[in-house]
Every structure is written in structure tokens, then in C-alpha cells.
Amino acid sequence: MPEIILSINAGSSSVKISVYQAHDKSGDPTQLAEASVEGLTAPPATLKYERGDEKIKGKELEGIESQEDAFRYILDHLTQDKGLPELNHKDDIKFTCHRVVHGGNYPNSQVIDEDTYHHIEELSDLAPLHNAGALTIVRAVSSLLPHATNIAYFDSSFHSTLPTHISTYPIDPKVAAHNQLRKYGFHGISYAFIVSAVSTYLQKPASTLNIIALHLGSGASATCIKNGTSYDTSMGLTPLAGLPGATRSGSIDPSLMFHFTHDAGKPSRSSTQKMHITTAEEILNKKSGWQALTGTTDFGAISSSDAPECQLAFDIFADRIVNFVAPYFVKLDGKVDALVFAGGIGERGARLRAEVVRQVRCLGFEIDEGRNEKPGDGVVTSIGAEGARYKTLICKTDEQLEMARSVLEERGRFAKKD
Ligand SMILES: Nc1ncnc2c1ncn2[C@@H]1O[C@H](COP(=O)(O)OP(=O)(O)O)[C@@H](O)[C@H]1O
Ligand SMILES: CC(=O)OP(=O)(O)O
Numbered sequence: 128m129p130e131i132i133l134s135i136n137a138g139s140s141s142v143k144i145s146v147y148q149a150h151d152k153s154g155d156p157t158q159l160a161e162a163s164v165e166g167l168t169a170p171p172a173t174l175k176y177e178r179g180d181e182k183i184k185g186k187e188l189e190g191i192e193s194q195e196d197a198f199r200y201i202l203d204h205l206t207q208d209k210g211l212p213e214l215n216h217k218d219d220i221k222f223t224c225h226r227v228v229h230g231g232n233y234p235n236s237q238v239i240d241e242d243t244y245h246h247i248e249e250l251s252d253l254a255p256l257h258n259a260g261a262l263t264i265v266r267a268v269s270s271l272l273p274h275a276t277n278i279a280y281f282d283s284s285f286h287s288t289l290p291t292h293i294s295t296y297p298i299d300p301k302v303a304a305h306n307q308l309r310k311y312g313f314h315g316i317s318y319a320f321i322v323s324a325v326s327t328y329l330q331k332p333a334s335t336l337n338i339i340a341l342h343l344g345s346g347a348s349a350t351c352i353k354n355g356t357s358y359d360t361s362m363g364l365t366p367l368a369g370l371p372g373a374t375r376s377g378s379i380d381p382s383l384m385f386h387f388t389h390d391a392g393k394p395s396r397s398s399t400q401k402m403h404i405t406t407a408e409e410i411l412n413k414k415s416g417w418q419a420l421t422g423t424t425d426f427g428a429i430s431s432s433d434a435p436e437c438q439l440a441f442d443i444f445a446d447r448i449v450n451f452v453a454p455y456f457v458k459l460d461g462k463v464d465a466l467v468f469a470g471g472i473g474e475r476g477a478r479l480r481a482e483v484v485r486q487v488r489c490l491g492f493e494i495d496e497g498r499n500e501k502p503g504d505g506v507v508t509s510i511g512a513e514g515a516r517y518k519t520l521i522c523k524t525d526e527q528l529e530m531a532r533s534v535l536e537e538r539g540r541f542a543k544k545d
């Protein structure tokens with residue numbers, strides 16, 4: 128009986144699911160199909176599907192508005208695909224991996240049982256665009272695929288190596304300890320993939336790899352990776368800190384909110400019994416960022432527009448990214464193996480990459496315009512100019528593959544208790 132792994136990546140604007148078949152040989156599981164519903168924050172959402180030579184791109188979907196809608200749509204699509212007989216029997220799905228953004232103090236992945244489910248639910252307030260959506264998918268899996276083992280992979284786990292002086296906020300330590308207020312950091316599944324891919328590409332052991340990695344998607348972050356581990360990262364207690372995003376402000380003066388509205392501390396209308404967020408958090412997470420500045424969350428459209436508000440959004444993003452690249456270069460003492468772009472915008476946004484690299488040229492980074500416009504097909508490609516002091520790379524990050532690989536490596540830990 129084939130063992131199938133469904134790897135589910137619920138982002139703030141998309142749900143991406145890859146289907147793998149496990150095998151006994153060493154190496155990666157075999158990918159059978161990849162489906163994603165994108166644009167949940169810029170309706171209509173669209174479907175992208177790839178199975179062998181079968182490709183669908185940009186199919187507009189009616190009524191798909193949430194992560195759960197997207198999951199159910201993709202599962203139907205996969206199980207009804209005649210060219211994917213491996214999924215005709217839902218019981219063959221042995222493992223479902225779920226990307227869960229906030230994992231609190233979990234240093235590694237966890238089988239989702241009652242306890243972990245409730246713990247992840249408690250953390251929903253700290254990742255209001257993410258955890259609750261991922262849990263709706265966990266619940267759907269439990270009813271639609273009762274034989275599968277659900278495993279949570281946390282975006283925050285990769286950052287459990289942050290030094291204390293970097294993860295600690297200068298606030299009352301008693302309150303901080305009691306409420307577990309510290310820098311957690313996110314996009315860690317992606318950063319784990321990036322470390323392994325760049326280490327293979329540069330033929331340098333991961334344990335000696337120093338990179339400045341930028342995961343730029345609907346949510347965007349920068350991470351300073353020292354000796355293959357997270358040394359600093361731009362997101363914080365929640366994914367709101369650091370860089371702006373599709374609907375997020377990124378870091379602002381914390382006092383700003385009290386001048387923006389008198390209702391800052393009141394519960395927002397999107398609070399539920401299980402998730403409590405204030406009006407301030409609602410505004411900064413869901414009503415700010417590119418959406419507020421330009422009216423669209425599509426950074427591709429923003430980058431190619433001449434409209435002044437789009438130009439301003441573009442300039443803000445480049446500026447805020449540089450605000451992390453430079454200090455991370457210093458924290459690595461100039462011993463930097465590469466500056467790495469990843470995520471939907473990092474991988475596809477040639478104009479933004481060119482602008483960021485131009486602004487940090489005094490550090491020794493330089494882009495090759497031709498390669499930047501038409502990067503190669505590999506998982507990692509170089510876009511740096513010949514002779515530049517430091518390398519600039521694009522990494523096609525794959526959070527679904529990172530989770531599926533880990534399932535196979537750690538499967539002993541996940542034996543299902545029947
Ligand atoms: N050609 C492009 N140039 C710049 N940005 C792009 C381009 N194509 C897509 N994007 C942007 O990538 C972002 C989505 O990134 P992704 O990492 O897939 O998001 P998520 O955070 O939901 O996982 C969107 O803002 C989208 O507009
Ligand atoms: C952590 C985070 O912001 O994730 P995403 O970019 O997928 O929304």
C-alpha cells in the first residue's frame with residue numbers, strides 16, 4: 128500500500144498543498160502533485176495545479192475566501208483527479224503535515240492531539256492571520272481523513288536558537304516571563320529549507336553557513352543565519368513586527384495606534400470566542416500594508432505600476448528591507464556567504480531585488496541584471512555580478528517539501544497510537 132503524505136502550507140494569502148509518496152530509499156519523497164489557491168486577500172482566489180504534464184494556472188475560483196475553503200477545494204480537486212490514482216483511496220493518506228505559524232515554546236514538530244490542538248488555539252491571538260486558519264484545516268482533516276496522523280510544523284521552531292539578549296524585550300521581566308512575551312520569529316520552515324538548499328548549492332556544511340535570508344511574501348521577514356542557525360530575525364512576538372506586508376504595517380512606533388484611534392484597546396469585531404484581538408491589532412494586521420497604501424495586496428502589480436502610491440509602497444519596502452540587511456551584515460562580522468531572496472516576492476520580484484541590492488552595494492553586493500531578470504531553473508540560482516565581493520542568490524523555497532522530508536526523517540516519533 129503506498130504511503131501518501133499531504134503537506135499543507137496555510138499562509139495568510141494562500142494555501143499550498145503538495146502530495147508526496149513515501150519510499151524506503153534515502154532521499155526526498157516523490158512529489159506526485161502540487162496545488163495552490165492564491166490571492167485569498169485579493170479575490171477572486173486562483174488555482175494553480177501541477178501533476179506531471181498536467182498544468183492549470185490562474186483558474187479563477189468563486190466563493191473561496193478562507194484557508195478552510197481553499198483546503199476543501201484542493202482536496203476535492205486532488206481526489207477527483209483521474210490522473211492521480213494514488214489518492215483515490217483517502218485512507219492511503221498516512222501523514223498530513225500542517226504549517227502552523229506560532230508554536231510558542233515548541234522547539235520541534237508535534238503530533239496534533241487534543242492537548243497540542245488547544246495549545247495552538249491558545250496561541251491564535253499571537254498570530255491572528257494564521258493559527259486559527261490552520262486549525263480549521265486540522266479540523267477538516269480530522270473529519271475527512273480520520274486515518275491520517277496530523278503533525279504540526281511550527282514556523283517559530285527554527286528560531287529557538289535566538290540568543291537571550293536578542294529574544295528579550297526591554298520590559299518588566301516578571302510580566303514578560305508570566306505572559307511569555309519575547310521575540311519568537313516566523314517563516315522558520317522556509318528558513319530551514321533555505322539553509323539546506325543554499326548549503327548544498329555552495330557545497331558548504333550547513334553548520335558553517337552564514338547568510339542573510341529574506342523571505343518576502345504576503346508576510347515578509349529577514350533572518351540573520353549564523354552557522355546555519357537563527358541568530359536574529361525581524362518578526363517578533365507576533366508576525367506583525369519587522370517588515371510591512373500585504374495587509375500588515377510591520378514595525379511602527381507603538382504609540383502611533385493611540386493617536387490613530389481612541390478604540391485601540393477595544394476588542395475588534397473579528398474577535399471570536401477562541402481568538403481575542405483588539406481593534407489596534409485588527410488595523411495593523413489586516414488594514415495596513417500594501418492594501419492600505421495602494422488598494423491592492425498584489426506586490427507584482429505594485430512593482431509594475433507608475434502610480435505614485437505604488438512607487439511609494441515599493442520604496443518603503445526596499446527601505447525597510449535594507450534596514451535589516453545592513454545590521455545583519457554587521458552581526459555576521461562581514462563573514463557572509465550570501466544574501467538570499469525567497470518567497471513569492473523574493474523569487475518573482477526582479478525590480479525589488481535589483482533595488483535592494485543597489486542600496487547595499489557599498490557592502491560588496493552587486494547584481495547581474497540579465498540573471499536577475501531571467502534567473503535559472505534550479506532551486507538556488509545566482510543573480511550576483513561576476514567579481515562581486517558577496518554572492519546574491521534566489522532560493523525557490525518549498526515549505527511543503529521541508530515538512531515532508533522531516534516526516535520521513537522523524538517518522539518513528541509519529542507512530543500512531545490506535
Ligand atoms: N512577479 C511578481 N513580482 C513581485 N511580486 C509578486 C509577483 N508575483 C507574485 N508576487 C507576490 O507574491 C506574494 C505572495 O507570496 P507568497 O510567498 O506566495 O505568499 P504567502 O505569504 O501567502 O505564502 C503576493 O504579494 C504576490 O503579489
Ligand atoms: C509568518 C507569515 O507571515 O506567513 P505568511 O507570509 O505565509 O503570511
Ligand SMILES: [Mg+2]
Pocket residue numbers: 138139344345
Ligand atoms: Mg508563505
